[in-house]
Amino acid sequence: SRADAGLFSYFGTLDYDYDSKYGFAASVRRDGSYRFTNENKWGTFWAVAGRWNINKESFMESYNFFKELKLRASYGTTGNQNVVARNEDSNASTIFGAAQAVRDLNSSQTGYGNAASFGVSSYANANLKWETTAQANIGLDFNIKSRLSGSLDFYRKLTTDLYTAIPVSAANGISSISG
Numbered sequence: 001s002r003a004d005a006g007l008f009s010y011f012g013t014l015d016y017d018y019d020s021k022y023g024f025a026a027s028v029r030r031d032g033s034y035r036f037t038n039e040n041k042w043g044t045f046w047a048v049a050g051r052w053n054i055n056k057e058s059f060m061e062s063y064n065f066f067k068e069l070k071l072r073a074s075y076g077t078t079g080n081q082n083v084v085a086r087n088e089d090s091n092a093s094t095i096f097g098a099a100q101a102v103r104d105l106n107s108s109q110t111g112y113g114n115a116a117s118f119g120v121s122s123y124a125n126a127n128l129k130w131e132t133t134a135q136a137n138i139g140l141d142f143n144i145k146s147r148l149s150g151s152l153d154f155y156r157k158l159t160t161d162l163y164t165a166i167p168v169s170a171a172n173g174i175s176s177i178s179g
Contacts, residue, residue, distance in 0.1 A: 007081065008032040023051040033081040036128055043130035047076025068143035073136075080131040080163070133159045 011029035028046040054060060055069040111117030135157045143149040 006034045021056045025049045040129035043079040045077045049074035070141040073138045075136045
């Protein structure tokens with residue numbers, strides 16, 4: 001058999017630095033995936049970030065023991081199209097896992113008394129869409145006299161439309177729906 005998969009993407013980035021004190025970065029990415037219906041095919045993901053090198057400010061001249069003191073913050077989103085579909089024989093995901101999760105599929109099966117039959121192999125999830133993760137981060141980097149250095153970070157990460165296998169009664173002919 002043959003399976004084709006595809007992802008179409010385009011993106012842009014912007015980086016700006018002012019006097020080695022302040023920095024700003026932004027990016028945007030738009031992805032189209034074969035895994036979803038036309039209504040959910042496209043996802044737009046973006047990020048912004050900024051930094052302030054506090055140790056380069058004139059008011060820090062009397063605190064010359066700081067080799068580095070940087071405050072930074074960022075917020076961004078990422079998308080995941082890799083719907084998990086387990087191979088029942090090996091319990092492992094495949095690269096084409098759940099490629100047809102948005103369509104009802106039928107297949108030949110073994111029926112009553114081991115007779116050949118035709119039945120449902122998967123139920124469609126037409127609402128399947130990009131799994132999106134948004135993350136905010138605030139951090140402080142420091143270096144004191146080249147003897148003590150480190151970073152403090154605080155972040156919040158939130159995933160929406162998370163992929164999970166939903167158990168279905170085996171009486172329906174399948175055991176789970178990806179969604």
